[in-house]
Amino acid sequence: MDIEIKVLGPLEVSVGGVSIVPTANKPSQLLAMLAINAGHVVTVNALTEEIWDYRPPRSGVPTLHTYILKLRRKLQQALAGQPGVSSKDILLTRRSGYVLDVEPDIVDAVRYDRLSAAGRAAVNEGDSETASRMLGEALELWRGPAFVDVPAGPQLAIESMRLEENRLSDLHLRIAADLRLGRHYQLLGELATLCARHPLLENFCAQHMMALYRSGRQSQALEAYRRLRASMVEQLGVEPSARVRRLHNAILTGHAAMDDPKFVYSA
Structure with missing residues:
Protein backbone atom coordinates (compact mmCIF):
# COMPACT_ATOMS: atom_id res chain seq x y z
CA MET A 1 0.00 0.00 0.00
CA ASP A 2 1.51 3.29 -1.16
CA ILE A 3 1.16 5.97 1.53
CA GLU A 4 3.02 9.30 1.47
CA ILE A 5 3.12 11.83 4.30
CA LYS A 6 4.80 15.20 3.92
CA VAL A 7 4.79 18.00 6.50
CA LEU A 8 7.96 19.91 5.54
CA GLY A 9 5.98 22.43 3.53
CA PRO A 10 2.28 22.15 2.68
CA LEU A 11 0.61 19.17 4.34
CA GLU A 12 0.38 16.24 1.92
CA VAL A 13 -1.04 12.88 2.89
CA SER A 14 -1.90 10.55 0.04
CA VAL A 15 -2.92 6.91 -0.26
CA GLY A 16 -2.29 5.33 -3.64
CA GLY A 17 -1.74 8.80 -5.05
CA VAL A 18 -5.11 10.06 -3.74
CA SER A 19 -4.99 12.96 -1.27
CA ILE A 20 -6.88 12.56 2.00
CA VAL A 21 -6.08 16.05 3.33
CA PRO A 22 -9.27 17.82 4.48
CA THR A 23 -9.99 21.33 3.20
CA ALA A 24 -11.26 22.64 6.56
CA ASN A 25 -8.75 24.00 9.08
CA LYS A 26 -9.46 21.97 12.22
CA PRO A 27 -9.64 18.57 10.50
CA SER A 28 -6.34 19.38 8.75
CA GLN A 29 -4.81 20.14 12.17
CA LEU A 30 -6.05 16.77 13.37
CA LEU A 31 -4.44 15.01 10.41
CA ALA A 32 -1.18 16.93 10.88
CA MET A 33 -1.04 15.84 14.53
CA LEU A 34 -1.61 12.21 13.58
CA ALA A 35 0.93 12.46 10.74
CA ILE A 36 3.78 13.93 12.78
CA ASN A 37 3.17 11.23 15.42
CA ALA A 38 2.76 8.38 12.93
CA GLY A 39 2.95 5.00 14.64
CA HIS A 40 2.22 6.49 18.05
CA VAL A 41 -1.01 7.11 19.94
CA VAL A 42 -2.12 10.73 20.06
CA THR A 43 -4.45 11.21 23.00
CA VAL A 44 -7.87 12.81 22.74
CA ASN A 45 -6.67 15.45 25.22
CA ALA A 46 -3.65 16.31 23.06
CA LEU A 47 -5.83 16.59 19.95
CA THR A 48 -8.49 18.79 21.54
CA GLU A 49 -5.85 21.00 23.14
CA GLU A 50 -4.14 21.45 19.77
CA ILE A 51 -7.30 22.11 17.78
CA TRP A 52 -8.92 24.46 20.30
CA ASP A 53 -5.75 25.97 21.83
CA TYR A 54 -6.28 24.52 25.32
CA ARG A 55 -9.87 25.83 25.38
CA PRO A 56 -12.02 23.09 23.84
CA PRO A 57 -15.79 23.70 23.85
CA ARG A 58 -18.14 21.32 25.64
CA SER A 59 -18.81 19.69 22.29
CA GLY A 60 -15.06 19.30 21.65
CA VAL A 61 -14.78 15.52 22.05
CA PRO A 62 -17.93 14.69 20.00
CA THR A 63 -16.73 17.10 17.31
CA LEU A 64 -13.32 15.42 17.31
CA HIS A 65 -15.01 12.05 16.80
CA THR A 66 -16.87 13.55 13.83
CA TYR A 67 -13.57 14.73 12.32
CA ILE A 68 -12.14 11.23 12.76
CA LEU A 69 -15.21 9.71 11.07
CA LYS A 70 -14.90 12.06 8.09
CA LEU A 71 -11.18 11.40 7.81
CA ARG A 72 -11.82 7.65 7.77
CA ARG A 73 -14.33 8.15 4.97
CA LYS A 74 -11.75 9.99 2.88
CA LEU A 75 -9.24 7.29 3.68
CA GLN A 76 -11.71 4.56 2.68
CA GLN A 77 -12.39 6.29 -0.64
CA ALA A 78 -8.65 6.41 -1.32
CA LEU A 79 -8.44 2.69 -0.52
CA ALA A 80 -11.04 1.79 -3.15
CA GLY A 81 -9.67 -0.97 -5.31
CA GLN A 82 -7.57 -2.40 -2.47
CA PRO A 83 -9.72 -5.24 -1.16
CA GLY A 84 -9.12 -6.46 2.34
CA VAL A 85 -7.87 -3.11 3.62
CA SER A 86 -10.10 -0.86 5.68
CA SER A 87 -9.58 2.68 6.88
CA LYS A 88 -9.92 1.31 10.41
CA ASP A 89 -6.81 -0.79 9.75
CA ILE A 90 -4.81 2.40 9.21
CA LEU A 91 -6.46 4.97 11.49
CA LEU A 92 -6.85 3.00 14.69
CA THR A 93 -8.88 3.78 17.79
CA ARG A 94 -7.17 3.21 21.10
CA ARG A 95 -8.51 3.63 24.62
CA SER A 96 -6.87 7.03 25.08
CA GLY A 97 -6.86 8.32 21.52
CA TYR A 98 -5.98 7.52 17.93
CA VAL A 99 -2.96 6.31 15.98
CA LEU A 100 -2.06 6.50 12.31
CA ASP A 101 -0.72 2.97 12.00
CA VAL A 102 1.98 3.41 9.37
CA GLU A 103 5.75 3.15 9.36
CA PRO A 104 7.10 6.43 10.82
CA ASP A 105 9.79 6.56 8.12
CA ILE A 106 7.20 7.39 5.45
CA VAL A 107 6.89 10.83 7.09
CA ASP A 108 9.35 13.27 5.55
CA ALA A 109 10.05 14.92 8.93
CA VAL A 110 11.08 11.57 10.40
CA ARG A 111 13.43 10.92 7.47
CA TYR A 112 14.77 14.45 7.85
CA ASP A 113 15.61 13.89 11.53
CA ARG A 114 17.37 10.61 10.69
CA LEU A 115 19.47 12.14 7.89
CA SER A 116 20.20 15.20 10.03
CA ALA A 117 21.49 13.03 12.87
CA ALA A 118 23.75 11.12 10.46
CA GLY A 119 25.08 14.36 9.00
CA ARG A 120 25.82 15.84 12.41
CA ALA A 121 27.59 12.65 13.45
CA ALA A 122 29.78 12.98 10.35
CA VAL A 123 30.55 16.59 11.31
CA ASN A 124 31.68 15.41 14.75
CA GLU A 125 33.88 12.77 13.10
CA GLY A 126 35.47 15.34 10.79
CA ASP A 127 34.07 13.66 7.66
CA SER A 128 33.11 16.73 5.62
CA GLU A 129 32.21 14.80 2.46
CA THR A 130 29.67 12.60 4.25
CA ALA A 131 28.40 15.53 6.31
CA SER A 132 27.75 17.59 3.19
CA ARG A 133 25.98 14.71 1.46
CA MET A 134 23.79 13.61 4.38
CA LEU A 135 22.83 17.12 5.44
CA GLY A 136 22.19 18.03 1.82
CA GLU A 137 19.82 15.07 1.44
CA ALA A 138 18.05 16.09 4.64
CA LEU A 139 17.59 19.69 3.50
CA GLU A 140 16.29 18.63 0.08
CA LEU A 141 13.21 17.19 1.79
CA TRP A 142 11.98 20.70 2.62
CA ARG A 143 9.38 22.26 0.30
CA GLY A 144 8.67 25.32 2.47
CA PRO A 145 8.05 26.07 6.17
CA ALA A 146 6.76 23.05 8.09
CA PHE A 147 2.95 22.81 8.20
CA VAL A 148 2.83 26.02 6.17
CA ASP A 149 -0.85 25.64 5.19
CA VAL A 150 -2.09 24.22 8.51
CA PRO A 151 -3.27 26.46 11.35
CA ALA A 152 -0.82 25.80 14.18
CA GLY A 153 -2.05 25.25 17.70
CA PRO A 154 0.38 25.08 20.62
CA GLN A 155 1.85 21.65 19.82
CA LEU A 156 2.24 22.08 16.06
CA ALA A 157 3.76 25.51 16.68
CA ILE A 158 6.42 23.97 18.95
CA GLU A 159 7.15 21.21 16.43
CA SER A 160 7.38 23.76 13.59
CA MET A 161 9.83 25.83 15.64
CA ARG A 162 11.97 22.78 16.43
CA LEU A 163 12.12 21.73 12.81
CA GLU A 164 12.92 25.23 11.56
CA GLU A 165 15.71 25.74 14.10
CA ASN A 166 17.21 22.39 13.12
CA ARG A 167 16.90 23.27 9.43
CA LEU A 168 18.85 26.52 9.87
CA SER A 169 21.47 24.75 11.98
CA ASP A 170 21.86 21.96 9.44
CA LEU A 171 22.14 24.49 6.63
CA HIS A 172 24.97 26.23 8.49
CA LEU A 173 26.73 22.90 9.12
CA ARG A 174 26.35 21.77 5.50
CA ILE A 175 27.80 25.04 4.20
CA ALA A 176 30.67 24.77 6.70
CA ALA A 177 31.40 21.27 5.36
CA ASP A 178 31.33 22.59 1.78
CA LEU A 179 33.73 25.38 2.70
CA ARG A 180 36.12 22.79 4.13
CA LEU A 181 35.86 20.97 0.82
CA GLY A 182 36.90 24.12 -1.07
CA ARG A 183 33.50 24.76 -2.67
Whole structure:
Protein backbone atom coordinates (compact mmCIF):
# COMPACT_ATOMS: atom_id res chain seq x y z
CA MET A 1 0.00 0.00 0.00
CA ASP A 2 1.51 3.29 -1.16
CA ILE A 3 1.16 5.97 1.53
CA GLU A 4 3.02 9.30 1.47
CA ILE A 5 3.12 11.83 4.30
CA LYS A 6 4.80 15.20 3.92
CA VAL A 7 4.79 18.00 6.50
CA LEU A 8 7.96 19.91 5.54
CA GLY A 9 5.98 22.43 3.53
CA PRO A 10 2.28 22.15 2.68
CA LEU A 11 0.61 19.17 4.34
CA GLU A 12 0.38 16.24 1.92
CA VAL A 13 -1.04 12.88 2.89
CA SER A 14 -1.90 10.55 0.04
CA VAL A 15 -2.92 6.91 -0.26
CA GLY A 16 -2.29 5.33 -3.64
CA GLY A 17 -1.74 8.80 -5.05
CA VAL A 18 -5.11 10.06 -3.74
CA SER A 19 -4.99 12.96 -1.27
CA ILE A 20 -6.88 12.56 2.00
CA VAL A 21 -6.08 16.05 3.33
CA PRO A 22 -9.27 17.82 4.48
CA THR A 23 -9.99 21.33 3.20
CA ALA A 24 -11.26 22.64 6.56
CA ASN A 25 -8.75 24.00 9.08
CA LYS A 26 -9.46 21.97 12.22
CA PRO A 27 -9.64 18.57 10.50
CA SER A 28 -6.34 19.38 8.75
CA GLN A 29 -4.81 20.14 12.17
CA LEU A 30 -6.05 16.77 13.37
CA LEU A 31 -4.44 15.01 10.41
CA ALA A 32 -1.18 16.93 10.88
CA MET A 33 -1.04 15.84 14.53
CA LEU A 34 -1.61 12.21 13.58
CA ALA A 35 0.93 12.46 10.74
CA ILE A 36 3.78 13.93 12.78
CA ASN A 37 3.17 11.23 15.42
CA ALA A 38 2.76 8.38 12.93
CA GLY A 39 2.95 5.00 14.64
CA HIS A 40 2.22 6.49 18.05
CA VAL A 41 -1.01 7.11 19.94
CA VAL A 42 -2.12 10.73 20.06
CA THR A 43 -4.45 11.21 23.00
CA VAL A 44 -7.87 12.81 22.74
CA ASN A 45 -6.67 15.45 25.22
CA ALA A 46 -3.65 16.31 23.06
CA LEU A 47 -5.83 16.59 19.95
CA THR A 48 -8.49 18.79 21.54
CA GLU A 49 -5.85 21.00 23.14
CA GLU A 50 -4.14 21.45 19.77
CA ILE A 51 -7.30 22.11 17.78
CA TRP A 52 -8.92 24.46 20.30
CA ASP A 53 -5.75 25.97 21.83
CA TYR A 54 -6.28 24.52 25.32
CA ARG A 55 -9.87 25.83 25.38
CA PRO A 56 -12.02 23.09 23.84
CA PRO A 57 -15.79 23.70 23.85
CA ARG A 58 -18.14 21.32 25.64
CA SER A 59 -18.81 19.69 22.29
CA GLY A 60 -15.06 19.30 21.65
CA VAL A 61 -14.78 15.52 22.05
CA PRO A 62 -17.93 14.69 20.00
CA THR A 63 -16.73 17.10 17.31
CA LEU A 64 -13.32 15.42 17.31
CA HIS A 65 -15.01 12.05 16.80
CA THR A 66 -16.87 13.55 13.83
CA TYR A 67 -13.57 14.73 12.32
CA ILE A 68 -12.14 11.23 12.76
CA LEU A 69 -15.21 9.71 11.07
CA LYS A 70 -14.90 12.06 8.09
CA LEU A 71 -11.18 11.40 7.81
CA ARG A 72 -11.82 7.65 7.77
CA ARG A 73 -14.33 8.15 4.97
CA LYS A 74 -11.75 9.99 2.88
CA LEU A 75 -9.24 7.29 3.68
CA GLN A 76 -11.71 4.56 2.68
CA GLN A 77 -12.39 6.29 -0.64
CA ALA A 78 -8.65 6.41 -1.32
CA LEU A 79 -8.44 2.69 -0.52
CA ALA A 80 -11.04 1.79 -3.15
CA GLY A 81 -9.67 -0.97 -5.31
CA GLN A 82 -7.57 -2.40 -2.47
CA PRO A 83 -9.72 -5.24 -1.16
CA GLY A 84 -9.12 -6.46 2.34
CA VAL A 85 -7.87 -3.11 3.62
CA SER A 86 -10.10 -0.86 5.68
CA SER A 87 -9.58 2.68 6.88
CA LYS A 88 -9.92 1.31 10.41
CA ASP A 89 -6.81 -0.79 9.75
CA ILE A 90 -4.81 2.40 9.21
CA LEU A 91 -6.46 4.97 11.49
CA LEU A 92 -6.85 3.00 14.69
CA THR A 93 -8.88 3.78 17.79
CA ARG A 94 -7.17 3.21 21.10
CA ARG A 95 -8.51 3.63 24.62
CA SER A 96 -6.87 7.03 25.08
CA GLY A 97 -6.86 8.32 21.52
CA TYR A 98 -5.98 7.52 17.93
CA VAL A 99 -2.96 6.31 15.98
CA LEU A 100 -2.06 6.50 12.31
CA ASP A 101 -0.72 2.97 12.00
CA VAL A 102 1.98 3.41 9.37
CA GLU A 103 5.75 3.15 9.36
CA PRO A 104 7.10 6.43 10.82
CA ASP A 105 9.79 6.56 8.12
CA ILE A 106 7.20 7.39 5.45
CA VAL A 107 6.89 10.83 7.09
CA ASP A 108 9.35 13.27 5.55
CA ALA A 109 10.05 14.92 8.93
CA VAL A 110 11.08 11.57 10.40
CA ARG A 111 13.43 10.92 7.47
CA TYR A 112 14.77 14.45 7.85
CA ASP A 113 15.61 13.89 11.53
CA ARG A 114 17.37 10.61 10.69
CA LEU A 115 19.47 12.14 7.89
CA SER A 116 20.20 15.20 10.03
CA ALA A 117 21.49 13.03 12.87
CA ALA A 118 23.75 11.12 10.46
CA GLY A 119 25.08 14.36 9.00
CA ARG A 120 25.82 15.84 12.41
CA ALA A 121 27.59 12.65 13.45
CA ALA A 122 29.78 12.98 10.35
CA VAL A 123 30.55 16.59 11.31
CA ASN A 124 31.68 15.41 14.75
CA GLU A 125 33.88 12.77 13.10
CA GLY A 126 35.47 15.34 10.79
CA ASP A 127 34.07 13.66 7.66
CA SER A 128 33.11 16.73 5.62
CA GLU A 129 32.21 14.80 2.46
CA THR A 130 29.67 12.60 4.25
CA ALA A 131 28.40 15.53 6.31
CA SER A 132 27.75 17.59 3.19
CA ARG A 133 25.98 14.71 1.46
CA MET A 134 23.79 13.61 4.38
CA LEU A 135 22.83 17.12 5.44
CA GLY A 136 22.19 18.03 1.82
CA GLU A 137 19.82 15.07 1.44
CA ALA A 138 18.05 16.09 4.64
CA LEU A 139 17.59 19.69 3.50
CA GLU A 140 16.29 18.63 0.08
CA LEU A 141 13.21 17.19 1.79
CA TRP A 142 11.98 20.70 2.62
CA ARG A 143 9.38 22.26 0.30
CA GLY A 144 8.67 25.32 2.47
CA PRO A 145 8.05 26.07 6.17
CA ALA A 146 6.76 23.05 8.09
CA PHE A 147 2.95 22.81 8.20
CA VAL A 148 2.83 26.02 6.17
CA ASP A 149 -0.85 25.64 5.19
CA VAL A 150 -2.09 24.22 8.51
CA PRO A 151 -3.27 26.46 11.35
CA ALA A 152 -0.82 25.80 14.18
CA GLY A 153 -2.05 25.25 17.70
CA PRO A 154 0.38 25.08 20.62
CA GLN A 155 1.85 21.65 19.82
CA LEU A 156 2.24 22.08 16.06
CA ALA A 157 3.76 25.51 16.68
CA ILE A 158 6.42 23.97 18.95
CA GLU A 159 7.15 21.21 16.43
CA SER A 160 7.38 23.76 13.59
CA MET A 161 9.83 25.83 15.64
CA ARG A 162 11.97 22.78 16.43
CA LEU A 163 12.12 21.73 12.81
CA GLU A 164 12.92 25.23 11.56
CA GLU A 165 15.71 25.74 14.10
CA ASN A 166 17.21 22.39 13.12
CA ARG A 167 16.90 23.27 9.43
CA LEU A 168 18.85 26.52 9.87
CA SER A 169 21.47 24.75 11.98
CA ASP A 170 21.86 21.96 9.44
CA LEU A 171 22.14 24.49 6.63
CA HIS A 172 24.97 26.23 8.49
CA LEU A 173 26.73 22.90 9.12
CA ARG A 174 26.35 21.77 5.50
CA ILE A 175 27.80 25.04 4.20
CA ALA A 176 30.67 24.77 6.70
CA ALA A 177 31.40 21.27 5.36
CA ASP A 178 31.33 22.59 1.78
CA LEU A 179 33.73 25.38 2.70
CA ARG A 180 36.12 22.79 4.13
CA LEU A 181 35.86 20.97 0.82
CA GLY A 182 36.90 24.12 -1.07
CA ARG A 183 33.50 24.76 -2.67
CA HIS A 184 33.51 28.51 -2.02
CA TYR A 185 32.67 29.47 -5.60
CA GLN A 186 29.62 27.20 -5.66
CA LEU A 187 28.33 28.69 -2.39
CA LEU A 188 28.31 32.36 -3.39
CA GLY A 189 24.79 32.51 -4.81
CA GLU A 190 23.24 30.44 -2.03
CA LEU A 191 24.93 32.49 0.69
CA ALA A 192 23.95 35.80 -0.91
CA THR A 193 20.33 34.65 -0.86
CA LEU A 194 20.54 33.44 2.75
CA CYS A 195 22.03 36.75 3.90
CA ALA A 196 19.24 38.66 2.17
CA ARG A 197 16.61 36.45 3.81
CA HIS A 198 18.27 36.46 7.25
CA PRO A 199 20.10 39.80 7.52
CA LEU A 200 20.60 39.45 11.28
CA LEU A 201 22.01 35.91 11.33
CA GLU A 202 25.75 36.23 11.81
CA ASN A 203 26.58 32.66 10.82
CA PHE A 204 25.47 33.00 7.20
CA CYS A 205 27.11 36.40 6.82
CA ALA A 206 30.39 35.07 8.22
CA GLN A 207 30.30 32.14 5.81
CA HIS A 208 29.50 34.50 2.95
CA MET A 209 32.49 36.67 3.92
CA MET A 210 34.75 33.62 3.84
CA ALA A 211 33.42 32.38 0.50
CA LEU A 212 33.83 35.84 -1.03
CA TYR A 213 37.37 36.24 0.30
CA ARG A 214 38.44 32.83 -0.97
CA SER A 215 36.92 33.69 -4.35
CA GLY A 216 39.21 36.72 -4.61
CA ARG A 217 36.54 39.24 -3.62
CA GLN A 218 38.01 40.84 -0.52
CA SER A 219 36.19 44.16 -0.97
CA GLN A 220 32.83 42.41 -1.27
CA ALA A 221 33.59 40.36 1.83
CA LEU A 222 34.24 43.57 3.77
CA GLU A 223 31.06 45.11 2.36
CA ALA A 224 29.08 42.07 3.57
CA TYR A 225 30.39 42.76 7.09
CA ARG A 226 29.41 46.43 6.83
CA ARG A 227 25.86 45.48 5.85
CA LEU A 228 25.59 43.05 8.77
CA ARG A 229 26.91 45.61 11.22
CA ALA A 230 24.56 48.33 9.96
CA SER A 231 21.55 46.02 10.25
CA MET A 232 22.45 44.86 13.75
CA VAL A 233 23.15 48.35 15.07
CA GLU A 234 20.00 49.78 13.52
CA GLN A 235 17.59 46.99 14.41
CA LEU A 236 19.08 45.49 17.58
CA GLY A 237 21.33 48.22 18.93
CA VAL A 238 24.29 45.84 19.23
CA GLU A 239 27.58 45.25 17.42
CA PRO A 240 28.43 41.95 15.70
CA SER A 241 29.95 39.34 18.01
CA ALA A 242 33.65 39.28 18.81
CA ARG A 243 34.12 36.23 16.60
CA VAL A 244 32.69 37.96 13.55
CA ARG A 245 34.75 41.07 14.28
CA ARG A 246 37.88 38.89 14.41
CA LEU A 247 36.89 37.32 11.09
CA HIS A 248 36.45 40.81 9.63
CA ASN A 249 39.91 41.78 10.86
CA ALA A 250 41.44 38.61 9.39
CA ILE A 251 39.94 39.47 6.00
CA LEU A 252 41.02 43.09 6.32
CA THR A 253 44.63 42.09 7.00
CA GLY A 254 44.71 39.09 4.64
CA HIS A 255 45.50 36.69 7.49
CA ALA A 256 47.00 33.43 6.22
CA ALA A 257 44.40 31.35 8.11
CA MET A 258 41.71 32.64 5.75
CA ASP A 259 43.25 30.68 2.87
CA ASP A 260 43.35 27.40 4.83
CA PRO A 261 40.27 25.26 3.97
CA LYS A 262 40.42 23.71 7.45
CA PHE A 263 39.73 27.15 8.94
CA VAL A 264 35.95 27.61 9.01
CA TYR A 265 34.06 30.13 11.07
CA SER A 266 31.99 28.31 13.72
CA ALA A 267 29.40 29.65 16.11
